[in-house]
Amino acid sequence: MTAPVTSEEAEARAVKRYYVLGAIRIGSIACVIAGISIARTLVEAPYWLGVALAVGGMIGFFFAPPLLAKRWKAGDRERGEP
Numbered sequence: 001m002t003a004p005v006t007s008e009e010a011e012a013r014a015v016k017r018y019y020v021l022g023a024i025r026i027g028s029i030a031c032v033i034a035g036i037s038i039a040r041t042l043v044e045a046p047y048w049l050g051v052a053l054a055v056g057g058m059i060g061f062f063f064a065p066p067l068l069a070k071r072w073k074a075g076d077r078e079r080g081e082p
Contacts (some may be wrong), residue, residue, distance in 0.1 A: 021065045025061055028064070031057030031060065032053070032057035032058055032061070035052075038050025039051055061080050
């Protein structure tokens with residue numbers, strides 16, 4: 001059996017998760033911007049790479065944070081944390 005989690009530990013974990021979700025969103029936006037600039041030939045790279053970056057960035061922006069949050073909640077429930 002594991003030791004109960006204190007409120008300070010829970011708060012520190014929540015803050016860390018908040019920053020991770022923010023970093024994912026910022027990284028995804030950077031991918032979208034890079035992809036658009038490649039697709040518009042502002043940056044020399046293959047067109048398909050620009051489209052892939054833009055689409056991947058949008059998918060990451062909209063779907064990665066909710067999936068991570070759901071996974072974290074499931075892990076917390078497994079450990080018996082509120």
